Amino acid sequence: NGMKSSAVVIEKEEGFTPAVKTKSDSWKGKTPQELNDIVKEFGIVGLGGATFPANVKYMVPKGEKAEYLIINAVECEPYLSADHRVMLEKAAEIIEGLRIIRKIVGPEKIAIGIEINKPDAIEIMRRQAEAENFELEVVPLKLKYPQGDEKQLIKAVTGREVPSGGLPLAVGCVVSNVGTVNAVYEAVVLGKPLYERTVSVTGLGVKNPGNFLVRVGTPISKLLEACGGTIDRPAKVVVGGPMMGFSIYDLDTPVTKGTSGILVLTDKEAGSGARTACLSCGKCVSVCPMGLNPTKMFKFVDHGDYDGAMATDLMDCKECGCCAFSCPANIPLVQGMRLGKKMARKKKVS
Ligand code: SF4
């Protein structure tokens, strides 16, 4: 996205030997803390895109209780299908991963939320759980964005509302992405650190779209080569999804643990029109899933009044992009929210 960042270049010796052991169920003799230490040491993070350390999420503080462990199998954005692919190919591994996380977190119930347009994944997860006599509630969910947001998912599965500024544990829930569950299985059972992930490469600008198992650090240019290249000159290459992702200008940008997708967009898909003045149409307000007033918040940020933006609940913004997507004036509302949050945090620290 144009910002500079520190990087480490790792030079490898000849060949590549995967650090994977043979399958072992010795984990069953380990304590919850020992298992969570493996999750930490093997670098497991949330693979939905946020890359929050999984061991921190699974650590339920003393005196609190996780009634629900909810598995997020809702693709975080349109176009992406990496979670779907993982469920179709790794159902048995996901169930074993859930046994491990159940031992760490100690929930009373486990549920997995899957969008209704993925009947094959719903069926395969139900069948696998039944075959292994594993208690798992498979919850088909309406197809709507941002259903994959933690708070929306908790509401859809349990009917509970996470309070403003609160964490899922405030309503007795721990949420984990389905790809992360598979990564926990691979770390604990196979001894495999998180060095590769499933990435959706899609959009009308790529010749052969698909899901790929990609090592962290692989340049995006190599991934596009594996798809047969691009169709003409793409209008935009986006890391992530169309709503929350960011455009890149250098195809040597590497895949990271948080890269759920690469979108190669044509002019038609990118739809980049010129920004005009706000029309006061209210569309951004009506689509905001958090019940915020994006146009008001943006005006505060645009005028450098970060305290004013904070007073309109800026920190509750999930950066889902619904407001910017609906805005007929092409106002960069999400970028404004991100900038406002960053500046408000900076001001607080100083
Ligand atoms: S990005 Fe826009 S629509 Fe999404 S939560 Fe923030 S203000 Fe609301």
Ligand code: SF4
């Ligand atoms: S959708 Fe865009 S034009 Fe309409 S009120 Fe919101 S910011 Fe203004």
